[in-house]
Amino acid sequence: MESNELKIGDSQLIKINTIEEYTELFGCPSANHPLISINRLTDVKEFIPIGNPVQLNLYTITIKDGSTCNSKYGWRDYDFKKGTINFFAPGQIHSWNEKTENSGRWGWLLAFHPDFIRKYPLGTKIDKLKFFSYETNEALHMSDAERSMIEGIMESIENEYKQNIDEHTQDIIVSQLDVLLNYSERFYTRQFRTRNSVESDVLTRFQFVLHNHFENDKDKLITANDIASQLAMSTHYLSDLLRNLTGLNTQQHIHAHLIERAKNLLLTTNLSVSEIAYALGFEYPQYFSRLFKSKTGQTPVEFRNTN
Template sequence: MHIRIENIDQFNHYFHQPTHHPQVSVARLQDADLSLFKPTDFGMYCVVLMEVDFGELVLRDTCIRYRGGTMFTMKPGDVASVNLAPHVKPHGWMLAFRPEQLNGTGLGRDFYLFNFFDYKVAEALNLHDTERKAIINCFHNIHTELQTPDDEFTSHMLRLGIAQMLTFCRRFYDRQFNAQEMHSSDFVKRFNRMVDEYLSNDAERLRSMGPPSVAWCAKQFHLTPSYFGGIVRREMNITPQAFLQDKLIEKAKSLLMDESLTINDIATRLGFTYPNHFARLFRQKVGQSPSLFRQQLIK
């Protein structure tokens, strides 16, 4: 059993504060009722800054202890709890906003940029001091807007404040990607080698697993697809999906040189269940059909 928060009023009740807006709230963790640290589904998008280490976070079946200055996010349906450390009072900030804030708004249009809501618990954002100040300033700005008398600009200003905070998070995550222990050249070499080995294996494996997927590649690095995709885009200036398709076409061109293989044989070897899907991808990437490409090769 866990606590389920249904609305902003209920959220604010746990922080002993009034409701100023029906879809957005900012709260201080030190003001929270301690029962809130039991398993809770907040039912909305949340951004949390832990300013001190006050216990072990349990989220998405993972237990982890963050140092002070760590940010993590939650999305509707996530259940979180904290095994509070003795003699350490919770300290930090929490932003909560309802999914309705994304409906037909600029924030919703750009929300795809903020894929860190899908990151693993271990992929939290570790802030530098200057970054922490910028994020705290965002919390203050949203809090100030919530305290301002409601007018026709209120909801728009709140969405701008949320977007600014999330954009800072995106920027700081990019910095964190650059600071990965794995050097960028090592990452690129490993990714290339891994995909080459996958495509060089016998056809039976490809037939059973299909072409290499972003999810499979991310798993080999022990990362979520979203976090892995961010690193690939940063280090290789290409999306992982586009990179995998390019590698697949490269392999297809090599196989097309073998005249003993039919187009259907090649599609099967590359893991495509339906040959027309292979032909469509090849035409999209190369600008001509596999058959025409082969004809030009053997002229």
């Protein structure tokens, strides 16, 4: 695998482009299909390239027993510990500080090449599934019932995977992958909503960051990435969590806050529209005017005159 190693600082970046390379690196049994591999954790050798970053140019899904992993939800301990699922899109960098014990451990490793689903509707749909870009500590945590359902889907995929490959194999497995991801979307929605009482603190912290920015840092517009970074969350995870808590994603909250501040300035000061735009952090007043009209149905001047 020397041809797949790139020097980055003092470490070698190992690039994994094929299922064969994946199974070799992680000690999985030889794949039955050139574009997909599914294995129970107990069948995976306990070998991980400690200290070397790995770029997996594959879709990978890791399902593990929650009691044997760091069960966190954002920065909090999580009350469901029956199992966790992590989703990774091609191109992400992975690294490990220590080996994990797979012997006797419940869980699955599923990896598939983008070409495996490319000709199917799932090949387009998967790009819209934001949980493939969540951080590891923002894993999906399963209840007993959810774990049982996921186990059934994985067993169905495994059974088909172990059959002799024919013209129906890929169609059947892709359809089961679609079901797996559909249920994962449902479970993530449940995870957001059932944690409202705990995660209301996220909303409080989010609002503090937003207000604090406009009070103390008016030189530039705040972005969804800026806020997520301050809250130690991934941008997509924060946005999805806020949408489930409030009905608005991060960008919509930022816009709503901007419009309310703009309205106050338009009605309580003699600042020009351009001066208000700069005061809010806009580099170009024209962008502020377009945003204001798209949200209120009026230009800033029309709003000031009619009110």
